[in-house]
Amino acid sequence: IDDIKADFDQALEEIRKTKAQGEAATRGFDLDAELARGRMAQAETFQNLDGTIFSKFEIIESAIDTDLARAQLDHAGTVKKIQDDLAKIQVELHAIDAKKAQITVDNASEALGAMDVKAPHEGIVVLERNWDGQLPRVGESVWPGRKVAEIPDSSKLEAEVYVLDADAGSLHPGQRAVVTVDSRPDEPLQGKILRVDSLAKPRFP
Numbered sequence: 001i002d003d004i005k006a007d008f009d010q011a012l013e014e015i016r017k018t019k020a021q022g023e024a025a026t027r028g029f030d031l032d033a034e035l036a037r038g039r040m041a042q043a044e045t046f047q048n049l050d051g052t053i054f055s056k057f058e059i060i061e062s063a064i065d066t067d068l069a070r071a072q073l074d075h076a077g078t079v080k081k082i083q084d085d086l087a088k089i090q091v092e093l094h095a096i097d098a099k100k101a102q103i104t105v106d107n108a109s110e111a112l113g114a115m116d117v118k119a120p121h122e123g124i125v126v127l128e129r130n131w132d133g134q135l136p137r138v139g140e141s142v143w144p145g146r147k148v149a150e151i152p153d154s155s156k157l158e159a160e161v162y163v164l165d166a167d168a169g170s171l172h173p174g175q176r177a178v179v180t181v182d183s184r185p186d187e188p189l190q191g192k193i194l195r196v197d198s199l200a201k202p203r204f205p
Helices: 002-045 056-114
Strands: 176-181 184-192
Touching: 002 056
Parallel strands: none
Antiparallel strands: 176 184
């Protein structure tokens, strides 16, 4: 999502950049048009048309200067319009990119929200080992239906306890029992024996 948001921010920055460049170009074309307008006005004001005063060459040269000034003014207006249209198109394209990035961000956020798993009760998350005895890892692909973790109900616990074969004969279901785990040696757990295996078995295979 961070990468997509970066694309969205970049698109917005491109829009701002394009608008700023378009405004700067417009000011430049306005200045060119103003200069061309001034040159045309000057050429028309001082155009040499009197054949009794000016030579034929001077009259033709003056007419050319006037036409050139008028053409420069028309060119400045045409270029300005083209630049404005081009800037508008570029802004619209960047806006499309921004909209696409925003849609992607919204979809990704919605998908992440749908992936939230709410626990039915408070507790400790216990990861489930796979068939190979490995715990789930970040970034690992998970098959549908695979159990990856559980939150055991700590109000009811069962402990599998190994005792010596010689001591097992005096144990029977229903007896009170006290179990102490290494992680909390100061908190003995009170309970009772549920069952006792009838046959002895080795603790380690």
